[in-house]
Amino acid sequence: xxxxxxxxxxxxxxxxxxxxxxxxxxxxxxxxxxxxxxxxxxxxxxxxxxxxxxxxxxxxxxxxxxxxxxxxxxxxxxxxxxxxxxxxxxxxxxxxxxxxxxxxxxxxxxxxxxxxxxxxxxxxxxxxxxxxxxxxxxxxxxxxxxxxxxxxxxxxxxxxxxxxxxxxxxxxxxxxxxxxxxxxxxxxxxxxxxxxxxxxxxxxxxxxxxxxxxxxxxxxxxxxxxxxxxxxxxxxxxxxxxxxxxxxxxxxxxxxxxxxxxxxxxxxxxxxxxxxxxxxxxxxxxxxxxxxxxxxxxxxxxxxxxxxxxxxxxxxxxxxxxxxxxxxxxxxxxxxxxxxxx
Numbered sequence: 001x002x003x004x005x006x007x008x009x010x011x012x013x014x015x016x017x018x019x020x021x022x023x024x025x026x027x028x029x030x031x032x033x034x035x036x037x038x039x040x041x042x043x044x045x046x047x048x049x050x051x052x053x054x055x056x057x058x059x060x061x062x063x064x065x066x067x068x069x070x071x072x073x074x075x076x077x078x079x080x081x082x083x084x085x086x087x088x089x090x091x092x093x094x095x096x097x098x099x100x101x102x103x104x105x106x107x108x109x110x111x112x113x114x115x116x117x118x119x120x121x122x123x124x125x126x127x128x129x130x131x132x133x134x135x136x137x138x139x140x141x142x143x144x145x146x147x148x149x150x151x152x153x154x155x156x157x158x159x160x161x162x163x164x165x166x167x168x169x170x171x172x173x174x175x176x177x178x179x180x181x182x183x184x185x186x187x188x189x190x191x192x193x194x195x196x197x198x199x200x201x202x203x204x205x206x207x208x209x210x211x212x213x214x215x216x217x218x219x220x221x222x223x224x225x226x227x228x229x230x231x232x233x234x235x236x237x238x239x240x241x242x243x244x245x246x247x248x249x250x251x252x253x254x255x256x257x258x259x260x261x262x263x264x265x266x267x268x269x270x271x272x273x274x275x276x277x278x279x280x281x282x283x284x285x286x287x288x289x290x291x292x293x294x295x296x297x298x299x300x301x302x303x304x305x306x307x308x309x310x311x312x313x314x315x316x317x318x319x320x321x322x323x324x325x326x327x328x329x330x331x332x333x334x335x336x337x338x339x340x341x342x
Contacts, residue, residue, distance in 0.1 A: 014027065014036070014158070014159075014204075015027070015158075015163070016029070016056060016058075016061055016158065016159050016160075016161075017056070017061060017064055017065060017068070017126065017162070018038070019068055019122070019123065019126070022042075023040055023041060023042045023072070024040075024041045024047060024065065024068045024069075024072070025038045025039070025040060025041070026038060026039045026041055026047075026050050026055055026056045026065065027039075027056070027159070028050075028055045029054070029055060029056065029057060029159060029193075029196075029197060030053070030054055030055055032159075032196050032197055032200060033196055033197075033199075033200040039055055041065075041068075041069075041072075042072065043069075043072050043073070043076065044069040044070065044072050044073035044076075044084045044087055044088055045087065046072075047065050047066065047068065047069035047072070047088065047091075048069065048087050048088050048090070048091040049091075050065065051065060051066070051088070051091035051092055051098070052091040052092065054191060057155075057160065057191075057193070058155060058156065058159065058160020058161055058232070059095040059096070059097040059098070059160070059232070059233070059234040059235075059266070059270055060097050060129050060133075060160065060161040060162060060166065060267060060269075060270075061159070061160050061161055061162070062091070062092055062095055062097065062098050063095070063097030063098050063100060063101035063125070063129075063269065064101065064122075064125055064126045064129060064162055066088045066089075066091075066098050066101050066102050066105075067101045067102070067104070067105050067121070067122040067125045067126070068122050069084065069088050070084055070085070070088070070102065070105040070106070070109070070118065070122070071105075071115070071118050071119050071122050073087075073088075074109060074113075074115065074118060075115055078113065078115075081106055081109050081110065082106075085102050085106050088102055089102055092284060093282050093284050094234050094235060094243055094281065094282055094283060094284045094310070094311045095234040095235065096234065096235040096236075096269070096270055096271075096272040097234075097267075097269050097270055100269045101125055101269070104121070104125065105118065105121060105122065108121050126162050127162070128162075129161055129162030129163070129267065130161075130162040130163040130164060131325075132267040132268075132324075132325035133161055133162065133163060133164040133165055133166060133169045133267075133325075134164055134169070134173075135325040136166060136169060136170060136265050136266075136267065136323050136324060136325055137164060137165075137169040137170050137172060137173030137174075138173055139170075139323050139324075139325075139327060139328050140167075140169075140170030140173065140174070140230070140263060140265055140321075140323040140328075141170055141173040141174035141176075141177055141179060143228075143263065143321060143323075143328065144170075144174045144179045144180070144227065144228060145179065145227065146178070146179055147179075147181045148174070148179055148180055148181060148227040148228060149180075149181055149182045149183075149184070149224065149225060149226050149227055150171060150180065150182075150183055150184070150226070150227060150228045150229070150230050151183075151184045151185070151186070151212075151217055151220070151221075151226055151228075151229045151230070151251065151260075152167055152168060152171060152183060152184075152185050152186070152194075152198065152229070152230050152231060153185075153186045153188060153194065153229070153231050153244070153245060153247060153248055153251055154186070154188045154193045154194055154198070154231070154232065154244070154245035154247075154248075155168070155188070155193040155194060155197035155198045155201070156168045156169070156198075156231065156232035156265070157169065157172075157197070157198060157201040158201065159197050159201060160197075160232065165201075166232040166233075166265040166266055166267070167230045167231050167232045167263070167264075167265040168198065168201060168202075169265070170230055170263070170265050170323065171183060171207065171230060172205060172207070175205070175207050180207065180208075181208070182208050182209065182210070183202060183207055183208065183209040183210075184209070184210050184211075184212050184217075184220060184226075185198045185199060185202065185209055185210075185211060185212070186211075186212055186213070186214045186217060186247065186251075187211065187212070187213055187214055188214065188245060188247065189214055189247075190290045190291050190294075190308070191290070193245070194211070195211055199211055214247050217229075217250075217251055217254055218250075218254035218257075218258070221254055221255065221257075221258040221260055222258060226255075226258070226260045227260065227261065228260065228261045228262070228263055229251050229252070229255045229260055229261070229262045229263070230263045230265060231244050231245075231248050231251070231262075231263070231264055231265070232244060232245075232264070232265055232266055233264050233265075233266035233270050233322075234270065234311055235270060235272050235275065235281050236264070236266060236270050236271045236272065236322065236337075237272060237275040237276065237277050237278050237280060237281060238271075238272075238273045238274075238275060238276050238277070238334055238337060238338075239276065239277050239278075239316055239332070239333060239334045239337070240316030240319060240322060240329065240332025240333060240334070240336065240337055241275075241277050241278030241279075241281070241313055241314065241315055241316050242264050242266075242278070242313065242314045242316070242319060242322070243278065243281045243283070243311045243312070243313050243314075244264070244311060244312070244314065245310070245311060245312075246309055246310055246311055246312050247312070248312055248314050249312040249313065249314045249318075250312075252314045252315075252318040252319065253318065255318070256318050261320045261321075262314075262318060262319050262320050262321075263319075263320060263321050263322075263323060264314075264319055264321070264322045264323070265322075265323045265324075266322070266323075266324060267324055267325055268324045268325060268326055268341060270324075271324070271337065271341060273337075273341075278313035278314075278315065279313075281311075281313055283309050283310075283311050283312070283313070284309070284310050284311060285307075285308055285309050285310070286308050286310055287308065288304075288305055288306035288308060290306075290308055291306040291308050292304055292306050316332040316333060319332050322337075324340070324341075326340050326341060326342075327340050328340070
């Protein structure tokens, strides 16, 4: 996997994933907003490394990347479908979109081992995600009243998806309808996806926004009129419990305390109906250095340990609406989820 600096020829709009037929170009989100750099991924191993290393992130985006990874793997070794599946599935364990895309690609290959059909399926997964995001944007925007102020967490825009975004896609769509007055986006420690990526996307769109520290959200809700907290998801259980970036649960608790509505936006591929509840969702924990250092510079005493879960689970009873491309699940429950997903 090699890095190519494309700062001088920035594509419009910026695309996080570009399939080139014999390799995948991934926008290296670790260096945004200071640098626009693409990684050239020529193998499933390159893509697995990029996913685990956070060069590409966001549940839909890593699912798309993994689909292309299966194409590259099976071109190199047509008998290695399970090895490729296991390699890519291990790169991030919490986001269900990753496994969903891999199972779809593996199933097609086992039924019809045709490389052209497999590549077409990966492209289809990519295209479907953009179409789903536009539908979710419309459904979610319809829930938002006029002159609304909203809080969003982490990055759920075009950078995290096949285009437009999930939670940030709803915000984009609502802003286009003149329903959004102000967006507050969190820093999202420790990787600062909100400060580096969401702020950058909002600025590109000209949407009025302010950055807040993660710990400032409850204070903001107590002092300002906030209408919605709008977040994405990495896995949604059968009963509506939702795993998302660490800090989401705290936002939901604060929102309920202050009468702020809470919206989760995610495509149907994010639902894992094999998980009865949030207790069944595996939570990824990453190394201590992500907390004790910042870009290699120590910010805690040398040798200090850290607890670093990168997701948490928000119970369904704290969620007012889950928006997917099939519609809106109001007051999520096992029955409500099944009714919308069929």
